Amino acid sequence: MENSRKKIVIVGGGFGGIELAKKLKNTNVDVLILDKHNYHTFQPLLYQVATGGLEADSIAFPIRKIFKGQKNFKFRVTEVQKIDTEKNRLNTTIGNIDYDYLVIATGSTSNFFGQSEIEYNAMPMKSIPEALNLRSMILQNLEAALIAETPEQEAALLNFVVVGGGPTGVETAGAIAELKKHVLRNDYPELDLKKVNIYLVEGSPALLSAMSVQAQEKSRQFLEEMGVTVYTETRVQSYDGKTLVLGEGKQIHSSTVIWSAGVKGAIIEGLNPDAIVRGNRIKVDVTNKVEGYENIFAIGDVAAMITDQTPNGHPGVAPAAIQQGKQLAQNLLAILENKPTKAFEYFDKGSMATVGRNRAVVDIKKVRFQGVFAWFAWMFVHLMTLVGFRNKLVVFVNWVWSYFSYDRGTRLIIRPYKKKNLENTSNDI
Template identity: 65%
Template sequence: MSVDIPETNFPRVVIIGGGFGGIQAAKKLNSKEVQVIMIDRHNYHTFQPLLYQVATGGLEPDSIAHPLRKIFKNQKNFIFRVAEAQEVIADKKVLVTNIGEIHYDYLVIATGSSSNYFGMKDLEKHTMPMKTIPEALDMRSLVLQNLESALLTDSINEQEAYMNFVVVGGGPTGVETAGALAELKNHVLPHDYPELDIRRMQINLIEGGDRLLGAMSVQASEKSADFLKSMGVNVRLNERVLSFDGERVQLGSGKGLETKVVIWSAGVKGVTLPGINKEVIVGGNRFKVNVFNQIEGYDNIFAIGDVAAMITDEFPKGHPGVAPAAIQQGRLFAKNIIKKINDIPMEPFKYFDKGSMATVGRNRAVVDMGFIRFQGTFAWFVWMFVHLMTLVGFRNRVVVFVNWVWSYFSYDRGTRLIIRRFEKENDKKLEQVEA
């Protein structure tokens, strides 16, 4: 059965995913002679860089989500459907989805990435991922539920297990999450839980490599570790997580940690799609693309953002899985597809590295911009400014700004709510669009 969308006289571009890349691709095709169809599992765009603030009670979920229909409300050649991509039938130019088949002339796979557990099923089952808003809300509920549970036990060991938070992965998400938990511990929880000795709350950040923020400068790595330690986080480098059964984390060094919450930010993998030649799926479960983002062996199927691996001399593993890379590829795709339709040679992708940054806590952030590197209060203000400006939607910017100003002056975090309880028994559903 085919989805009921009238064909126009223009070529049809189907975009899978309303993330940073997909949005830019669609936006730049505004007023162009193409029909743009976007599908996404959700009816909103998620501003993933701030998910950890939702998970730690700093921001409401609605301020980092933006309705996709609202973004495109004045774009006449744009059609949106809430749908899950299931399979590509390339020789028929058809995308199969849960709402039916959609014909395409050009297909853009902008499905992004999901948590990578490297095949470890127990970790997939028991740890908390943080790639979507429902996942961040589940984590928020679980953190708060555990503090409530800590009040209900007589056993000191069990109480400490409830207050032991383990974050796996020392990339930006792990560092930011550990820092935000430390801020909760230092400024908020002692007032909320006077009956608990919050000093016994532990925050462990586990990183397999020999430094945090491995993609940034050594200076940023060292400074962020210093910041975290000064805030009371146990930073464990050169350490691996072997297993977690919901009660105990086994580390590679032989140590075990009794805990009820393990937050998984140790890796991501591309969300690929059946129907594309499996041979072109390379490291990180990504589609190998050429300099025009065409998937190897396909002329009219493109991949952009986290799910694309454009392997070049400069980037032998592809570009970093960050928003600017996806945004730039989305924009170039839009430009190139119009060229292609008009038989003009496409432009190759050239990544413009805007630098990278991570925040650890109040007045503590690290910024690398080429050879310019700085850390501390100014870096923190730069981080806030850049994230505010990148947020989609004016309303969201104002609400986030209000929350940050409020937190700055009150040392408080407003949204420590258990709106829906997280029940461990509700085993987390695996990503539906996954290879």
């Protein structure tokens, strides 16, 4: 009896992996989640951690705690190095782990499109340690600006550039603008605020390209009202850590370049190269089964479900990952019972982005609105989808506090950021 139980190994404790494992509760399978962190990250609010608005701990949730009382669940902190698809085995940093069914839910990582100089010098923001590094760096650069020796140095330290005009880029640029407006004046009376500049650089013609034209235009207007200089149709040529060179000869001296210009799938070595498509995503069929395998699946950002309706796969957003996790749970159980599987259907809940206080944009199918009400809607949705009551409560308290005080309370340099060097990768964690 015990031996007939199948073991489902899920790599990644993000939105998709967590949902899948939850939906397998009280079923006749064993579930093992592997993740390099012991917590689930609520990625949509990373930019608030990076800009001193929220504690890191309130957007992270211990994975073990999510599954408290789920008897068929186990968890290990480890990094998967390779899949041995012949032996149905994973090589990991804590040894080999066998599976009957494997689900790759590893999400995505920053895409620097092969430009290693930019990768080396620009700041990504896809994980909590990265967001904390960025928080430290922004604050360190403000401190350094006070003692800059040349006007060039000072300018570079006070020019903040966000590359990438998707939701993360828009939200980050807006948050830095609010930091300037409400906090720097009080915290750095010695600084000439006119020298603090915030840029948002986007390669395509519009910000928030996945949203409606109204949302695109309004978000740009909001940013400009808040003092952000927006460059669209502008590509980054190079960044040496000091000077960001843009198309058409434009350049900005900046010590702080935040990279949110693209993501790629966080794939694991060992899959057939044919299964990997554009953007490092894993090609899956309508049941999220990886092309060429019978017992390997991929969900969420790392999966590319390419159909006639979705030639680029689904958007890399939490609802798509959650819905795929939910559907895959049903399909895995169906497979085990030799019942027919069901094709995944994406239900688009709409999208939203916040630019700043009282300024957000929301598209829900044909319903589009912007401004104060959109901002409250954005906060409500994010609060509700945060994992854990304590986190909801602490984030709510912080937001209410910030609303009335105009403050971003957690501007702390807990671990100073050190420039990467080849010997020491301790910042990369």
